[in-house]
Amino acid sequence: MGAxxxxxxxxxxxxxxxxxxxxxxxVTARQHGxxxxxxxxxxxxxxxxxxxxxxxxxGCLHAxxxxxxxxxxxxxxxxxxxxxxxxxxxxxxxxxPALAT
Numbered sequence: 001m002g003a004x005x006x007x008x009x010x011x012x013x014x015x016x017x018x019x020x021x022x023x024x025x026x027v028t029a030r031q032h033g034x035x036x037x038x039x040x041x042x043x044x045x046x047x048x049x050x051x052x053x054x055x056x057x058x059g060c061l062h063a064x065x066x067x068x069x070x071x072x073x074x075x076x077x078x079x080x081x082x083x084x085x086x087x088x089x090x091x092x093x094x095x096x097p098a099l100a101t
Contacts, residue, residue, distance in 0.1 A: 003039045
């Protein structure tokens with residue numbers, strides 16, 4: 001999804017997503033990964049197999065396998081109870097405990 005693309009509403013995908021634009025709504029890709037690039041924004045929950053955040057997310061992160069924020073100018077504005085969030089430059093093989101920021 002390109003940086004100039006803006007979507008208002010919930011997005012459901014049956015394939016992996018790389019988000020460089022803005023989604024004003026939730027993102028669901030339960031069997032695939034979702035990556036929010038440094039230029040990307042999601043204003044609601046993300047529910048996916050894997051979640052990687054380098055941009056901005058203001059909702060819940062739900063990942064059945066792993067989730068992490070990439071090193072860089074990422075901004076998580078809310079985090080709700082769910083599997084641990086780790087910070088790494090590479091996707092973790094196992095879920096790791098959250099690092100203090």
